[in-house]
Amino acid sequence: MPLEEKQHYNPLGRLFYRLGRLWINSYVGKLLGIIFKSIGALFSIDRKRFRTEFRQIVMQVFFTGIEALPLIALIAIVLGTLTITQALTVMPKMGFTDFFGNLMVIIIIRELGPVLTAFLIAGRTGSALAAYVGNMRVESEVDALETMGIDPIKYLVMPAMVGGIFALIILSTLFSTIAIVVGFFVAKGLVVVMQSMLEGKLMWDHYLDSILMSLQAMDFVMIVLKPLVFGALITSNACLFGMSVEKDIREVPKSISRSVVYSFITIIIANLILSLAYFVGYIQTISTVI
Amino acid sequence: MESISLRNIKYSIPDWKDSKVILKDINLQLQQSSVLCIGGQSGQGKSTLLRLIAGLLQPDSGQIFFSGIESKLHEHNALNIALVHKVAFVFQNSALISNLKVFDNVALPIRYHHPDLPSNEVTDRVMQILESMMVDEYKDFFPYAISMGAQRRVAIARALALEPRILLMDEPTSGLDAKNRRSLLALIENQRVLRHASILIATHDLRIAQELNGQIIALHKGVLSEPQFYDDFVESPEGYIRDLVYESSENNDIL
Numbered sequence: 258m259p260l261e262e263k264q265h266y267n268p269l270g271r272l273f274y275r276l277g278r279l280w281i282n283s284y285v286g287k288l289l290g291i292i293f294k295s296i297g298a299l300f301s302i303d304r305k306r307f308r309t310e311f312r313q314i315v316m317q318v319f320f321t322g323i324e325a326l327p328l329i330a331l332i333a334i335v336l337g338t339l340t341i342t343q344a345l346t347v348m349p350k351m352g353f354t355d356f357f358g359n360l361m362v363i364i365i366i367r368e369l370g371p372v373l374t375a376f377l378i379a380g381r382t383g384s385a386l387a388a389y390v391g392n393m394r395v396e397s398e399v400d401a402l403e404t405m406g407i408d409p410i411k412y413l414v415m416p417a418m419v420g421g422i423f424a425l426i427i428l429s430t431l432f433s434t435i436a437i438v439v440g441f442f443v444a445k446g447l448v449v450v451m452q453s454m455l456e457g458k459l460m461w462d463h464y465l466d467s468i469l470m471s472l473q474a475m476d477f478v479m480i481v482l483k484p485l486v487f488g489a490l491i492t493s494n495a496c497l498f499g500m501s502v503e504k505d506i507r508e509v510p511k512s513i514s515r516s517v518v519y520s521f522i523t524i525i526i527a528n529l530i531l532s533l534a535y536f537v538g539y540i541q542t543i544s545t546v547i
Numbered sequence: 548m549e550s551i552s553l554r555n556i557k558y559s560i561p562d563w564k565d566s567k568v569i570l571k572d573i574n575l576q577l578q579q580s581s582v583l584c585i586g587g588q589s590g591q592g593k594s595t596l597l598r599l600i601a602g603l604l605q606p607d608s609g610q611i612f613f614s615g616i617e618s619k620l621h622e623h624n625a626l627n628i629a630l631v632h633k634v635a636f637v638f639q640n641s642a643l644i645s646n647l648k649v650f651d652n653v654a655l656p657i658r659y660h661h662p663d664l665p666s667n668e669v670t671d672r673v674m675q676i677l678e679s680m681m682v683d684e685y686k687d688f689f690p691y692a693i694s695m696g697a698q699r700r701v702a703i704a705r706a707l708a709l710e711p712r713i714l715l716m717d718e719p720t721s722g723l724d725a726k727n728r729r730s731l732l733a734l735i736e737n738q739r740v741l742r743h744a745s746i747l748i749a750t751h752d753l754r755i756a757q758e759l760n761g762q763i764i765a766l767h768k769g770v771l772s773e774p775q776f777y778d779d780f781v782e783s784p785e786g787y788i789r790d791l792v793y794e795s796s797e798n799n800d801i802l
Contacts, residue, residue: 308658403626405656406659406660
């Protein structure tokens with residue numbers, strides 16, 4: 258029994274103490290712990306010292322945002338083109354051409370855009386971050402920071418989280434924009450080439466109007482909120498599993514794989530919660546209007 | 548005046564079914580401006596003891612004092628120890644930040660803790676430390692691009708950047724050739740004499756104590772021996788101390 262528990266608590270207190278320890282040592286407890294510590298570090302930042310942390314944030318934005326852009330753009334073009342061409346093969350036959358904008362908003366802007374971007378960043382940047390932090394642990398670099406009086410949460414985790422979130426918001430917006438705009442023109446090209454197979458007509462003005470008409474005010478909130486939550490989850494999972502590496506180099510690949518898997522799982526759960534919240538809010542708004 | 552004082556320190560690590568005791572009832576005093584070497588076979592807990600003092604590990608029980616002030620268990624963490632008690636640590640593997648150049652590694656603690664310092668003053672201060680460690684020529688190199696001896700010097704330079712009162716060094720001479728070893732010991736002696744730093748060294752190389760005019764204590768089965776100067780230490784009748792001295796002199800003969 259730990260010394261502090263033995264000394265300070267009666268049986269009921271001990272039960273709560275143990276429940277508390279169980280919560281703190283659980284995955285969710287640790288994940289929330291690292292997120293809240295980072296938020297605390299962000300708000301307790303010394304303005305004079307910001308230069309050191311700002312450098313780390315810029316490096317993270319560069320690595321997460323700029324270097325990942327070609328990959329994000331490619332996937333966005335493919336997804337946009339596929340969605341439009343698939344819709345073209347089915348919707349005109351069923352007489353749903355007017356709902357084209359709704360379909361694009363729901364699939365690209367609300368759901369797949371933020372989630373796919375987050376998955377790509379979790380696989381690319383999250384894994385790299387977990388490996389970086391894990392190697393720093395193995396090489397005692399994190400210990401070295403502490404012995405220099407430098408808090409690893411302030412120096413490593415918080416800048417990675419802020420940079421990751423910032424980059425993900427930009428990338429997610431770019432993903433949706435590229436999927437909708439470039440996807441449209443590629444699909445239009447396909448319609449010209451494959452006239453016999455694709456029946457519908459693609460008019461830019463009509464397409465753009467229907468998308469803009471389908472957008473709700475809440476969509477603009479979600480465009481920022483989803484990448485913000487996903488970015489926090491990706492970077493905190495990467496740092497959590499990277500930091501959990503002890504002194505064995507064989508733990509690093511395990512931490513990378515766990516970081517990616519747990520990022521995927523938490524992103525899916527967070528997306529479900531946010532989409533449900535959006536849906537409930539949407540239904541309530543419609544009921545009020547009716 | 549005692550720079551560090553340990554009283555009845557116990558430390559164990561969880562085993563698969565029970566816990567394994569690493570340190571039992573450790574008592575140690577390190578006087579100001581002195582050198583104390585901890586000898587011992589591999590796996591006896593020398594590095595663990597240094598890590599405990601640095602706040603990287605928490606003892607199961609006991610008290611740790613820095614300059615007479617107790618470091619309470621709930622405050623005993625590396626950040627506090629470094630900032631409040633001015634303790635610096637030199638790791639066995641140097642532990643330089645791999646994505647920072649040599650210059651930035653040494654500048655990091657200065658920039659972090661003295662954000663008001665103009666950049667030209669930071670540069671001057673870093674260059675002065677690098678020159679004193681004879682590694683100024685590597686300032687634009689990343690750590691992986693320089694030799695182990697140079698990395699060790701940079702690690703010491705970084706540890707000295709905040710002018711610590713206490714320097715904890717884990718195997719500072721391991722893997723160094725005779726020339727590098729000599730110059731490193733001269734640098735350590737400089738720190739003791741010029742800055743009045745207290746230096747605690749975990750090492751297999753017991754000659755360090757003789758060359759730095761310090762004392763030696765042996766760590767064996769979780770217990771520390773009495774501190775002795777090298778000449779008395781080598782005369783000890785204890786079998787494990789004789790083994791230590793034999794191994795140490797063998798290593799020095801190789802060098």
